Amino acid sequence: MNKQNSKHKKLVQFWLCGIGFTIGMVVLFGLGYILCHLVTWQSYETPYILLKMAEFGIAPVLFLAGWGFLIYRFFFYVPRAVSDRSRAIRRLWLRTVLLLFLSIVLWLGLMILLLVGISSLLRWDIVWNGSASMAYILQTIRFLTPFLAIVGVVVISLLLFRKPFSYLQEIVQAAEQMQQEPEKPITLSAPVKTIQDELNRLRESSNQNALAAKEAEQRKNDLIVYLAHDLKTPLTSVIGYLSLLQDEPEISQELRAKYTGIALNKAQRLEELINQFFEITRFQLTHMELEWETIHFSRMLEQTAFEFQPILEEKHLQLQTEIAPDVKLTCDPDKLERVVDNLIRNAISYSYPDTAISLEMHTTEEYAVLTICNTGRTISPEKLDRIFEQFFRGDSSRATATGGAGLGLAIAKQITELHGGTIKADSRNEQIRFTVTLPLRQKIV
Structure with a gap:
């Protein structure tokens, strides 16, 4: 949700800045137009020329520079939230096309504005000086304006955008490399090293x-x-x-x-x-959805522990409980009972015979802390890091008499996190301990 809000915030900032630039330039053009007519009525030639230069020269440059900066920032931004290669490549291609199109439009507009400004200055020179030869030149310029604008766009684009577009082409090729050779590191030119780091991060995350x-x-x-x-x-x-x-x-x-x-x-x-x-x-x-209730958590733990007595006796095990009394918890009772059930079953499956399993629960100011500990073979750090993965089983032997489908702990972790809690595993000196921390109260939307 936060990443989505951040993305929307960036889009809003982009368009607000662009609208602000546009309004500012419209105001400048309007003021220039009014002032030009005022000085025309007073026959002030020099101020008029200066105003026309500002109107058709400085203002368009500021306008296009502002939009160009925004477009550069927006279209070269590689979102960190994208973790799928195909989506990243599609976005880069889209931004390439849009950047090319907008750059051509902006430079074409710049050339037309400058040429119109020149022709406007010449037109007023004719008004003041009555030059017939200049009238012919003016008509020729107006006729050639579209062709000159196109030629100007091509020349300026080749001169100014050749290097940036070469960088953009590198980025697109790197994105294609991510699809075809995901194991190969991406290397880009120094000016786009930041994007190189982002693409490599994306590649590594996708590979993992x-x-x-x-x-x-x-x-x-x-x-x-x-x-x-x-x-x-x-x-x-x-x-x-x-x-x-x-x-x-x-x-x-x-x-x-x-x-x-x-x-x-x-x-x-x-x-x-x-x-x-x-x-x-x-x-x-299935996708888990929680049905919230406020329950007597202490009583639920006692009841669940009691239901395991036949299995404990059969396995020659004991379950020792130390449960804080009268603890109430806002949760999905069926799902949370499944967490406790899975943890106790896991402890039974991996306990030495004739040992005791301990189940303890205490509270802090905001949390209920449940600890289940059993005596069994110490779990290596490598397996401990993966113990909550789907279908992972501590005993990799073919016999399925010990343990289940390798989903019990993965499900327990998923349910715990849906409740806003955490679950951790620790194993040392033939002691296996699982600690579940749950908020006592929930903000239910």
């Missing part, structure tokens, strides 16, 4: 975004392959045990219960894997 997207896509594809492979094992077991129960009607009740229990466990594993597929689909296709 493309690489991150490619890696995320590859991780997602690998994960889907792993999940598809892991679907086969429990499904084969379910079919095998159910076939055995069907083919052996005389099997003992004890074995029947055992086989049924195994088939049920394998079916539940299948359900978990299918849920992971749905998690991937939902994350890719």
Whole structure:
């Protein structure tokens, strides 16, 4: 929003300055016209000539110089908000065409104004001196004015704009290079080094975004392959045990219960894997929108922790809580509960057996701070930097029994940031700690 406002502000400033220049020049022309008629009535030849020189010489030069400066500033400005190569190239080409067109129009106008001024001075010289030969010259100049203006535009453009347009051509070629050879650094002439730095920054940012997207896509594809492979094992077991129960009607009740229990466990594993597929689909296709409520945050944490007791007992883990009482929070309760759920599940998945997981929550003047800590294998700094990326899993082995689709922490980060909060991860001395900071009150628009 701030970048968009800044862009609009620059456009408004550009047009206000241009309108100001235009109004100023109109006023100067008007004053010159009035003064010229006044001195004409009094037959003052010298003041009239000076006024005409100002009207058709100084004023047009100031006008065109002002507009030229504004056009240069506007059309050579490379916006920092552009992160897409094709958009940057389209903008540079558009600015090239507009700059060429406007420069021709402005210089053509300058030449016409100067030639009209000369012919006007000659016309008044004829009025005062009655020279017939000058009348012929005047008619010839008026006839040749358009051709002289065009020739003047071409000559002046070649002389004055040759170097700037060569720089502009460098910029356009550099933009095309960004599209065709994104890995190659851009090198421009010294006068446009600032634009060179901006284009290189844009190139590096675009390359990083493309690489991150490619890696995320590859991780997602690998994960889907792993999940598809892991679907086969429990499904084969379910079919095998159910076939055995069907083919052996005389099997003992004890074995029947055992086989049924195994088939049920394998079916539940299948359900978990299918849920992971749905998690991937939902994350890719949905856009999160928050539904704000004021909730009893302390009570929600206690309830969520209690719901994990069966899983904790099965994994031989303990969950120790230290929650500040009566803390209320403005949030989307379903989304925030998902954050807490994902963090606790992550702690369970990566904890050593027979260890404790701690869940603590305290408040400051403006924030609620939630900390979840577990004992497990220390995460390397390289993995810690990427732990909130989509489809990234700390355990890169093919087994998916530990951890999920690699989306839990990415989703937790997205939801936390939508609430205006932050989430951080730290790992040292076999301790893994996640800290979530949330504002207690929200400015809901």
